[in-house]
Amino acid sequence: MSIRGKAFIAGVYEHPLREATGKTVPQLHAEVAKGALEDAGLSKDDIDAYYCAGDVPGLGPLNQAEYMGLNVTQFDSTEVGGSSYVAHVNHAAQAIAMGHCKVALITLAGRPRADAKENYRTRPGGGPPADYAFEAPFRPVVTNMYGMAAMRHMHEYGTTSEQLAWVKVAASHHAQHNEHAMLRNVVTVEDVVNSPMISDPLHRLDCCVMSDGGGAVIVVAPEIAAQLKRPVVKVLGAGEAIKHLNGGKVDLTYSGARWSGPKAFEEAGVTPADIKYASIYDSFTITVVETLEDLGFCAKGEGGKFVADGNLISGVGKLPFNTDGGGLCNNHPTDRGGITKVIEAVRQLRGEAHPKVQVPNCDIALAHGTGGLLGSRMGSATLIMGGADA
Amino acid sequence: MSELNGMNRPSKVRAPRVNDETKGFWDATGEGKLLVKHCNSCGENHFYPRSFCPFCFSDDTEYLETRGRGTIYTYSVMRRTKEPWAIAYVTLDEGPTMMTNLIDCDFDKLEIGQAVKVAFIDTGEGTAVPFFAPV
Numbered sequence: 001m002s003i004r005g006k007a008f009i010a011g012v013y014e015h016p017l018r019e020a021t022g023k024t025v026p027q028l029h030a031e032v033a034k035g036a037l038e039d040a041g042l043s044k045d046d047i048d049a050y051y052c053a054g055d056v057p058g059l060g061p062l063n064q065a066e067y068m069g070l071n072v073t074q075f076d077s078t079e080v081g082g083s084s085y086v087a088h089v090n091h092a093a094q095a096i097a098m099g100h101c102k103v104a105l106i107t108l109a110g111r112p113r114a115d116a117k118e119n120y121r122t123r124p125g126g127g128p129p130a131d132y133a134f135e136a137p138f139r140p141v142v143t144n145m146y147g148m149a150a151m152r153h154m155h156e157y158g159t160t161s162e163q164l165a166w167v168k169v170a171a172s173h174h175a176q177h178n179e180h181a182m183l184r185n186v187v188t189v190e191d192v193v194n195s196p197m198i199s200d201p202l203h204r205l206d207c208c209v210m211s212d213g214g215g216a217v218i219v220v221a222p223e224i225a226a227q228l229k230r231p232v233v234k235v236l237g238a239g240e241a242i243k244h245l246n247g248g249k250v251d252l253t254y255s256g257a258r259w260s261g262p263k264a265f266e267e268a269g270v271t272p273a274d275i276k277y278a279s280i281y282d283s284f285t286i287t288v289v290e291t292l293e294d295l296g297f298c299a300k301g302e303g304g305k306f307v308a309d310g311n312l313i314s315g316v317g318k319l320p321f322n323t324d325g326g327g328l329c330n331n332h333p334t335d336r337g338g339i340t341k342v343i344e345a346v347r348q349l350r351g352e353a354h355p356k357v358q359v360p361n362c363d364i365a366l367a368h369g370t371g372g373l374l375g376s377r378m379g380s381a382t383l384i385m386g387g388a389d390a
Numbered sequence: 391m392s393e394l395n396g397m398n399r400p401s402k403v404r405a406p407r408v409n410d411e412t413k414g415f416w417d418a419t420g421e422g423k424l425l426v427k428h429c430n431s432c433g434e435n436h437f438y439p440r441s442f443c444p445f446c447f448s449d450d451t452e453y454l455e456t457r458g459r460g461t462i463y464t465y466s467v468m469r470r471t472k473e474p475w476a477i478a479y480v481t482l483d484e485g486p487t488m489m490t491n492l493i494d495c496d497f498d499k500l501e502i503g504q505a506v507k508v509a510f511i512d513t514g515e516g517t518a519v520p521f522f523a524p525v
Binding site: 027068138147148204246248 | 426435444447449468481485487490502
C-alpha cells in the first residue's frame with residue numbers, strides 16, 4: 001500500500017498580506033483556512049482532519065481547532081520547522097489513503113514583522129492562544145478544571161464521591177504488586193473521601209501522582225514482527241479526536257472519547273464487550289468515569305455505578321483497568337502519562353503483567369489517552385490491540 | 391448591599407493582553423459592559439469573541455451587549471491554598487457559556503443553576519475583568 005493516487009490537493013490559498021498589522025495569529029490561520037476552503041468549494045464542516053505546526057499558539061492543534069470551530073478526528077502537529085507543512089501533506093495523504101479522514105486542512109500563519117513593530121512576540125511557540133486572555137484571569141489549573149467536569153457530572157447524573165473513589169481503590173489494589181509504583185498502599189473508599197479536598201469535588205486521592213520517568217514504544221512492519229523472538233502485539237484499530245468549548249456551547253459531561261472510541265472499535269472490528277483489559281488515562285478519577293462512558297463500556301451517566309464495588313479490579317470486576325497502578329498510584333511521567341497506558345496494555349497482551357493482576361486469556365486490550373483539560377479543550381486517542389493471533 | 395459584597399475577591403487582577411481582535415470586548419469592560427460576539431450570517435452568539443463565527447465560519451460578526459446575567463453551569467473551589475477561589479462556567483442569558491470566578495459570595499453556598507450577574511473588577515489599565523456574583 002502507498003499514497004500514490006489515493007489523495008488529492010483540492011484547494012490552496014496564499015495570504016496576500018506581508019505585514020499583518022491589526023490581525024492576530026489565530027485569525028490569520030482562520031483566514032488562510034477560509035481561503036483554501038473557498039478555493040476547493042468546500043465548507044468548514046467538511047473538514048475532519050487538521051494539521052499544523054509550532055506557529056499555532058497553544059497546545060498543538062487544540063486551541064486553533066477551537067478557534068475555528070473544527071470537529072476533527074485526525075490531527076498532527078509534527079514540528080520540523082519549515083518542512084513541517086510538506087510533511088503534513090504526506091501525513092494527511094496517508095490518513096486519507098487509510099480511510100481515516102476525507103478532508104484535511106493544513107495551515108501556516110504568523111506575523112513576525114507586525115510583532116517586531118509592536119514589540120510583541122508571537123513567533124512559533126511564543127505567543128498565547130486566543131482563549132488565554134479570557135481564561136487566565138480566572139486561574140484555571142489542572143485540578144479545578146477537572147473539578148468542574150466532575151461537579152457537572154455529579155449534578156446531571158447523580159455521580160457520587162464514593163463512586164469516584166472506587167477508581168482510586170481499584171488502582172491501589174493493582175499498585176501493591178508493582179515494585180516501581182509510587183503509592184503501593186491499598187486504600188479504601190473512606191480513605192479517598194476523607195483525604196484533603198483539593199478543588200471541589202476532587203480530593204487528594206482523586207488526583208494522579210506527579211513523577212519523573214518516561215517510556216518508549218517500537219512499532220514495526222509485519223515482516224519485521226515475524227523475525228522477532230519476543231511476543232508481539234497486533235495493532236487492530238485507532239481513533240482520535242479533539243474536543244473543545246465549542247464557541248461557548250459548553251458540555252463538560254463527556255470527553256473526546258465519544259468520537260475517538262467508535263472509530264477505533266469500528267476499525268478493530270470489535271465492541272467494548274470484547275475488551276479483556278483497558279488502560280484508561282487516569283489523571284483524575286473523573287477522567288476514568290467519563291472516558292468509560294464515552295467508550296461505550298456503560299451508558300452515559302452510568303459510569304459511577306459501573307466503577308463501583310471493585311468492577312475495575314483485576315480478578316474481581318468485569319473490566320480490569322490500569323493493572324500497573326496507573327497514574328493514580330504508579331507514575332505520570334512529566335505530567336503526561338499516555339505512553340504508560342500503551343505499555344501496560346502490551347504487558348497484558350504478552351501475558352507479562354504481574355501474575356497477581358494478569359488477566360487470563362487476554363487477547364484484546366484497549367489503551368486510551370486524554371491530553372489537555374477535561375474542563376476545556378482536550379485531545380483524545382483510543383488504541384485497540386490484540387495478541388499476535390487476534 | 392449584601393454583607394457578602396467584597397467577600398472572596400481576588401487580591402489583585404492583572405490586565406489582560408488586548409489585541410486587535412479583542413480590543414472591542416476589553417474596551418467595553420472598561421465601561422462596565424459585557425459583550426459576546428454575534429454572527430450576522432447564522433445568527434448564533436459565541437464566546438470567547440473572535441473574528442470568525444466558530445459555527446458557520448462567516449467573518450460577518452459583531453459585538454452584542456449582554457445583560458450581564460446568567461446561571462452557574464459548574465464551578466470548583468480551590469481549597470488547598472491560602473486564598474481559595476471559585477472557578478466557574480456561567481451560561482449567559484444570551485446563550486454562550488464563559489469561564490469566570492465567582493466572588494462576593496460564601497463558597498460553601500454555591501449551587502449549579504444559581505442566578506449570577508457580572509461584577510467587573512478594574513485592572514487599573516482601562517479594562518476590567520468579568521467576574522460574577524450571585525444575584
